[in-house]
Amino acid sequence: MHDGTGWERTEPPAPVRIVHLGLGAFARAHLLWYTQGANEVSGAEQWGVAAFTGRSAAAAEALARQDGRYTLLFRSPEGDAPTTIDALVAVHDGADADAWREYFRRREVGVVTLTVTEAGYRRTSTGELDRHDPDVASDVERLRGGSPAVTAPGRLVDGLRARRAAGSGPIAVVSCDNLPDNGRVARRVTLDLASALDESLARWIEEQVSFVSTMVDRITPATTEADRAIVRKLTGREDRSPVVTEPFSEWVLDGAFPAGRPRWELAGAQLVDDLAPYEHRKLWLLNAGHSLLAYEGLARGLSTVAEAFADPGCRADLERLWAEASGVLPMAVGDALADLRARFANARIEHRLDQIARDGSQKLPVRVLAVAQARAAAGLPVGRAGAGVIAAWITHLDAVDVATSDPGAVALATRLPGRGSAARARLALAALAPSLARSDVYARHVAEVLAVRQPTLTGARP
Structure with missing residues (x-):
């Protein structure tokens, strides 16, 4: 009534x-x-x-x-x-x-x-x-x-x-x-x-x-x-x-x-x-882009997608991530990327990074690691930009209450403290995608980014 x-x-x-x-x-x-x-x-x-x-x-x-x-x-x-x-x-x-x-x-x-x-x-x-x-x-x-x-x-x-x-x-x-x-x-x-x-x-x-x-x-x-x-x-x-x-x-x-x-x-x-190409385009461009902006943006003290997109460092990493995904998408993505750039820049839509960052252990396999798998299957390098997102997520786990923000990563989070970059990378990939193709190469890329972002780690061991 x-x-x-x-x-x-x-x-x-x-x-x-x-x-x-x-x-x-x-x-x-x-x-x-x-x-x-x-x-x-x-x-x-x-x-x-x-x-x-x-x-x-x-x-x-x-x-x-x-x-x-x-x-x-x-x-x-x-x-x-x-x-x-x-x-x-x-x-x-x-x-x-x-x-x-x-x-x-x-x-x-x-x-x-x-x-x-x-x-x-x-x-x-x-x-x-x-x-x-x-x-x-x-x-x-x-x-x-x-x-x-x-x-x-x-x-x-x-x-x-x-x-x-x-x-x-x-x-x-x-x-x-x-x-x-x-x-x-x-x-x-x-x-x-x-x-x-x-x-x-x-x-x-x-x-x-x-x-x-x-x-x-x-x-x-x-x-x-x-x-x-x-x-x-x-x-x-x-x-x-x-x-x-x-x-x-x-x-x-x-x-x-x-x-x-x-x-x-x-x-x-x-x-x-056939819905799969459209799903992949969304997951690998929009959703993966959101994850990158969330973990890198939060580490820089930013709060929203628009703020992170306006950050030169985040934006450069995002464009590299999109280039890796575009190489294995079976459709032209120029218009889709133009739409995404306009959407991410819309500061009047307050899309919060802390919400996007939740449950990364469930999201990253289909958003980021699936691109690495597709690139390996196509005979392409697995990709350094995607590895950077995984590294940013690993670092993010150090800064949050994992039980609340990412329950699926609780077991992993207990094993990360005190370890060096290489060990942290291997543990994370084993938890996210144990059958990842060329996991040794990908783990090395993740470790390289971690080493730059965390050059010193008290008590670290390889």
Whole structure:
């Protein structure tokens, strides 16, 4: 129910044809923006979104008072530009299992989308569902008894079970989370949990449900009270749930939609048959660049991507890193790099380095070391610029509470103190990528950078 402060809809909302799990800022800056754009140019073919919160009901409560409508504020170097998003037509507490199941029973609902973060898939280090996770184990028992699930895989299985029982036909599950091959990831954990519950349900999912992989890209910083004040000034309305984002956005999708989909391509999305080159381009240019700026920038006392990008030393290292990655990307990257330079220079988007620096042990293998592997496979030198990022990360571990900032590196961090550069490099690479091609050469490059940055180490040993 709206709150009577100008958020009332002047036209009937679009029919719910998409169900979304994870009502965070990124989904509202990306998925909902693309869906709104498709609706605006598709005439009678309208797709409304019913969204469920992942954890707290607070986001749903605030948006419900605005009929699901909110302001998306595009923040460029030139200024702020607001637009109203109408594609979100229903919002629910994630714990509302009855509403969740009811949407899945509707034949006209053809797409389920997810933004639950990488941790939300509840995987082991080898990719399967972590059945030892207490919440996963609890979900199996909950679903057997008809109770609501609490994990994302559990909720998917709960909804798909309701759809099968209703005979509502096929459906597509689309992950919009920032992890490689995310559709395959969603499929694996969903089938793993369904198999633990009911093998016949797992077979139905294999036959009737497609899992679409996507590459998503749009920086969306946390909204502040100052942002809300700007929205109030620009729109004349009190918005409890505005979202701030950069002008740039990219969405590339690979997969089938057996029950239809919005015409997202009319809003700029790309539908492709092979997502891997696009994922590699993002990981090796954008994400690897972010990691470099984070570790080198923090060491220089800087706080944001824009500050680090403006630093001559960071910028030179970044350009060298991009050159190494460009040599093994199967596409032209000139336009992508031009976009990245403009995005990184946008000081009005406060993308904080301390946030980017978290969980480097999980990020660096796919962002940086994968480039070294690709270069080795192509018969090229493994690359010194990438080795510099690894060295910067090793140094970063000395300056933070590793248990909080990078839990995956705790065991490594206990072995690093007091060792020389060569030993630190070898230990780090063994932890990050034990099968790294030409690891001896790469370790030497890492050690050389460490030796320059830490020329003296009390009690060091080779």
